[in-house]
Amino acid sequence: MTTFKLVLEYDGTHYAGWQRQLNVPTIQETVESALAAIAQTRLTVVGAGRTDAGVHALGQVASFRTDRGLSEREWLRALNAHLPADISALSVVQVADDFHARYSAKGKLYEYHLLNRPERAPLLRERAWMLYKPLDLYAMMDAAACLTGRQDFSSFETAPTENDNPQCHMQQAELRRQGDLIVCAFYADRFLKQMVRSIVGTLVEVGQGKRSAADMPRLLAARARAAAGRTAPAHGLYLVRVDYQDTPIPNPT
Amino acid sequence: MTTFKLVLEYDGTHYAGWQRQLNVPTIQETVESALAAIAQTRLTVVGAGRTDAGVHALGQVASFRTDRGLSEREWLRALNAHLPADISALSVVQVADDFHARYSAKGKLYEYHLLNRPERAPLLRERAWMLYKPLDLYAMMDAAACLTGRQDFSSFETAPTENDNPQCHMQQAELRRQGDLIVCAFYADRFLKQMVRSIVGTLVEVGQGKRSAADMPRLLAARARAAAGRTAPAHGLYLVRVDYQDTPIPNPT
Structure with missing residues (x-):
């Protein structure tokens, strides 16, 4: 398993915030769907901050773990191909396995x-x-x-x-x-x-x-x-x- | 008749440009509709620049002539009450009768x-x-x-x-x-x-x-x-x- 740190920009206007909820679009769920389409299996992302509905991000950070053997660059390209126009992945970098987007934030x-x-x-x-x-x-x-x-x-x-x-x-x-x-x-x-x-x-x-x-x-x-x-x-x-x-x-x- | 100079800001995304055309939304027609609703009669606005479809404005200028006896401030308030959220009137000032938004521009x-x-x-x-x-x-x-x-x-x-x-x-x-x-x-x-x-x-x-x-x-x-x-x-x-x-x-x- 490899752990990746993902930096995201998004226009929060059309989302009910970061955190996954039933029956409403959220950033977390949209990013997880894109990752799942690439990895061909369900993945969970952890966000550094749980932004509210309508809040924007220029540099939200999220982490995910996967055994799909893609490079940082391949993940970045594939993510931006799968994400909608109001969410963009700015970078994907491999990090130590103990990295956690929320708990590791300083x-x-x-x-x-x-x-x-x-x-x-x-x-x-x-x-x-x-x-x-x-x-x-x-x-x-x-x-x-x-x-x-x-x-x-x-x-x-x-x-x-x-x-x-x-x-x-x-x-x-x-x-x-x-x-x-x-x-x-x-x-x-x-x-x-x-x-x-x-x-x-x-x-x-x-x-x-x-x-x-x-x-x-x-x-x-x-x-x-x-x-x-x-x-x-x-x-x-x-x-x-x-x-x-x-x-x-x-x-x- | 009084001549007014109008300064407009707009998000051009949802308009087929400034100039009035049949069957598509334009900035000119939207502003004229707002003015008509206030003046209770058809008015024509002349724009300084005919912006293309999708082009934005932070300070487009337009002029119109009217015999409806409203003050500058009343026109401004009424216009912003009638214009949609993607068009805003920034100022309305009375000008000389020979003022023309396009021909007078320097x-x-x-x-x-x-x-x-x-x-x-x-x-x-x-x-x-x-x-x-x-x-x-x-x-x-x-x-x-x-x-x-x-x-x-x-x-x-x-x-x-x-x-x-x-x-x-x-x-x-x-x-x-x-x-x-x-x-x-x-x-x-x-x-x-x-x-x-x-x-x-x-x-x-x-x-x-x-x-x-x-x-x-x-x-x-x-x-x-x-x-x-x-x-x-x-x-x-x-x-x-x-x-x-x-x-x-x-x-x-």
Whole structure:
């Protein structure tokens, strides 16, 4: 058996998220079907992050094990021949047998794209959250700065379970303007369920003047989802990259 | 009667181009339908550029005349309420009665997006021309540099008519790398039919080593479409901006 690491880009618009479910199209199931068609047997892929319905990926990572003797290049070519146009395999590399896309991950970079201008952007529909009134970017940056470091992120977790470890080490939480877009970049060792979307929804409320950046420490200390803002829509979120070794804090892409 | 200048953004994917035609959806007809619903009478819009099927716009300009007494802001709000999600009105401003979106235009900026990486990009499908083998960007830049100045662009015109004036003043023809994208920006006082797509198709052949940048002067001098390369696909092209006064050469956006 050989273990492969697979890097995927996808447009999440027409999928009910990463994880296999009954009767709805998912990324995992679509990738597994492509692999099965190539390997002529059922294969399971493990994803680094379980992206929600509508969330996109520029660099999702998945792993699979197989005894089908194809080279990395052959797997890549065959996968892209079998995958639909809204999913693409960017690379396939052989890895050590103890590699696990989720458990071996050391860090992930997510970006959230907010479009902030008076009129909607047809070319960015399903690609960014459109907010028509001007946001106070500096207040949002101040609020984001409170999120770095190793902290308890319970206030930004949807539907936590008792066993969850709420500690995450947020190495980067930065906002930058890029034309009419506000790109929010978050790099951490791990993320809780809907954590980025909960953070962005809260930052937007700061940008709208509904909350103060100075309230962020109290909000974190509350350790209760109700203390934070609404959950931002899925279609503005991108899983950009997953790292498997300790690397320096990346530049946002 | 009042004359208005309208700036439009659109995703051209699902339209048979700007110009009204029988039995196919066009941008012009869709905008005219929205205006008619607001004005309660048939109105005609004139577009600055007749974009082809599949071509996008970030700043198409159109003009219309009406005696319906709405303010600029009321027209803008009403238009965006009536237009579909893939077309957006960015601004409506009252202009002098002799304003004509096409004849008054002094310059236009087009961009063409090439994606140059080994695998397809799901998030850029219908947004960029994907070319999988590495292009020689520096050779393409050299070739593009031959295109500036006031010249006869007959070699890049599709289906010319006898009356056409083939002279265009190309003030900018620049390529830049932006991640995996190669963005080609062209600013001129006027453009011939499918001129940008013919230029880009030719530049790509230079980037692929099929033509030499040094051949560009001879190619222009031939004044024959057959001398140039193939026409690049429509879905990588964007009408970015139309200017109505003499302005300095713009920075690419």
